[in-house]
Amino acid sequence: MIEIIAERFNFVIVIILMMTGLYAVVATGNLVKRLVGLSLFQTSVFLLYITMGKVFGGQPPILPEYSEGHGENDAYAGEAAAAVTDHAAEAADIAESAASHGETVHHAAEAIYSNPLPHVLILTAIVVGVATLSVGLALVVRIRESYGTIEDEAINHADYAVDSARRNT
Amino acid sequence: MTEFDWTQLLDYALMGMLLAVGIAIVRLKNLFAAVMLMGVYSLISAAWFVSLDAVDVAFTEAAVGAGISTVLMLAAMLLTAREAEPVKAIRHWAALIVVSVAGAALFYAVGDMPVYGDLHSPANSYVGMDYITSTPNEIAIPNVVTAVLASYRGFDTFGETVVIFAAGLGVMLLLGLNPGKKKGDEE
Amino acid sequence: MTPHLVLRIVAKLLIPLIVIFGLYVHFHGDYSPGGGFQAGVIIAAAVILYALIFGVENAKRAVPTWFVKFLAAFGVLLYGGTGVATLVLGANFLDYDVLHPDLAHHSGQHIGIILVELGVLSTVFSVMMAIFYAFAGRAPDIPEGEW
Numbered sequence: 284m285i286e287i288i289a290e291r292f293n294f295v296i297v298i299i300l301m302m303t304g305l306y307a308v309v310a311t312g313n314l315v316k317r318l319v320g321l322s323l324f325q326t327s328v329f330l331l332y333i334t335m336g337k338v339f340g341g342q343p344p345i346l347p348e349y350s351e352g353h354g355e356n357d358a359y360a361g362e363a364a365a366a367v368t369d370h371a372a373e374a375a376d377i378a379e380s381a382a383s384h385g386e387t388v389h390h391a392a393e394a395i396y397s398n399p400l401p402h403v404l405i406l407t408a409i410v411v412g413v414a415t416l417s418v419g420l421a422l423v424v425r426i427r428e429s430y431g432t433i434e435d436e437a438i439n440h441a442d443y444a445v446d447s448a449r450r451n452t
Numbered sequence: 453m454t455e456f457d458w459t460q461l462l463d464y465a466l467m468g469m470l471l472a473v474g475i476a477i478v479r480l481k482n483l484f485a486a487v488m489l490m491g492v493y494s495l496i497s498a499a500w501f502v503s504l505d506a507v508d509v510a511f512t513e514a515a516v517g518a519g520i521s522t523v524l525m526l527a528a529m530l531l532t533a534r535e536a537e538p539v540k541a542i543r544h545w546a547a548l549i550v551v552s553v554a555g556a557a558l559f560y561a562v563g564d565m566p567v568y569g570d571l572h573s574p575a576n577s578y579v580g581m582d583y584i585t586s587t588p589n590e591i592a593i594p595n596v597v598t599a600v601l602a603s604y605r606g607f608d609t610f611g612e613t614v615v616i617f618a619a620g621l622g623v624m625l626l627l628g629l630n631p632g633k634k635k636g637d638e639e
Numbered sequence: 640m641t642p643h644l645v646l647r648i649v650a651k652l653l654i655p656l657i658v659i660f661g662l663y664v665h666f667h668g669d670y671s672p673g674g675g676f677q678a679g680v681i682i683a684a685a686v687i688l689y690a691l692i693f694g695v696e697n698a699k700r701a702v703p704t705w706f707v708k709f710l711a712a713f714g715v716l717l718y719g720g721t722g723v724a725t726l727v728l729g730a731n732f733l734d735y736d737v738l739h740p741d742l743a744h745h746s747g748q749h750i751g752i753i754l755v756e757l758g759v760l761s762t763v764f765s766v767m768m769a770i771f772y773a774f775a776g777r778a779p780d781i782p783e784g785e786w
Binding site for chain 1 (some may be wrong): 483486505529537543550558565587601608620
């Protein structure tokens with residue numbers, strides 16, 4: 284049992300993060316904070332998908348076009364921490380070496396790559412997620428202008444008041 | 453004697469930071485701080501994506517999540533409220549029950565998930581790996597993710613572009629692009 | 640001495656570099672991590688930086704709202720138009736191989752992918768700008784003193 288959990292430890296952490304986001308959605312009354320919690324939940328779901336696509340000993344799914352492809356293995360493993368800012372350097376290296384060789388060397392059979400399919404799906408999901416987040420925020424702004432508040436208790440009270448006033452007239 | 457995998461240590465550090473930031477977001481009342489921490493959460497997730505070999509996704513998450521999303525949430529916060537008001541205690545308990553039930557169900561399912569990093573799990577067999585082997589022959593570009601996104605799965609990306617356009621249209625219809633929509637003008 | 644002098648000068652240096660980096664990411668999407676989505680967001684970030692420092696009115700003079708609206712629709716049109724062009728040339732919808740006769744190096748795929756990602760870049764950039772203009776151009780209810 285402990286072994287099962289230890290082999291799938293990443294999934295456990297991601298589930299805890301998802302539940303944190305869900306708690307933020309259910310337990311707050313403030314609409315903007317709810318959207319923040321929803322965004323937290325969404326990012327954790329992305330982490331779950333990408334965790335499923337990871338392969339031990341694998342590289343990012345970018346095929347090398349030069350025969351010294353295996354020298355890049357250490358580079359990818361070692362710079363995970365600040366690698367987000369180092370993308371320009373990596374990208375420049377790969378573009379240079381791709382341009383210097385005329386033909387593709389088929390190294391795909393020898394090296395192991397991480398699964399590219401979840402990456403594609405999550406790329407789509409991230410951008411669509413921010414688009415729908417913006418629609419949600421636009422709705423919250425309009426709610427604020429109509430009701431004067433963005434706490435859901437106060438909005439419900441205002442709606443009940445309007446409803447009962449309409450029923451009494 | 454297997455050597456110690458230092459990247460695992462990095463993974464644990466990132467996980468710890470994500471948990472800390474997530475709990476802080478839930479507990480904060482000041483919306484400005486919550487939105488800023490959301491940007492930090494996105495950036496740490498982007499770092500974890502790089503550790504998981506998903507470089508394209510990390511790039512997009514850093515640009516979109518930590519960049520644009522933070523700006524939009526700040527702009528919305530500017531127009532609405534600064535602080536979240538406290539809610540009744542019963543609501544916290546109800547939320548805790550919901551989260552525990554959902555979390556328990558998910559934990560029960562973790563046993564059926566594939567082992568982390570398995571090359572032969574069902575998710576990593578079949579189509580996903582076939583794309584890697586057939587991209588040099590059919591599309592001849594090194595970045596497999598772009599090849600799949602723009603060529604093999606081009607229809608999906610078309611649909612996604614239309615969805616983004618529709619979302620932009622929705623925001624334009626709700627809020628309008630031109631100035632002069634001050635509250636006094638509409639009355 | 641205008642206020643925020645350091646911010647203004649650094650922004651004037653950085654914004655063209657950010658736009659060039661965005662275009663670089665787009666054109667090198669075939670060879671390195673990148674593509675239309677990331678590039679669109681990066682270029683939008685450059686214009687938003689300009690709007691934050693020099694004011695939304697000046698940003699609306701640099702990138703006007705009619706242009707943003709046009710570009711959003713143009714991006715989707717470009718993507719669909721590439722598909723229709725492949726239909727007209729005799730192949731299936733979005734089958735890029737017919738766009739260029741060199742089938743040994745799959746140049747048609749390169750052309751198709753660049754065009755399609757350009758459509759995605761246009762739409763993503765203009766939608767991010769439209770959303771920013773919609774939020775930033777609205778007058779807030781809450782007075783500044785309550786911060």
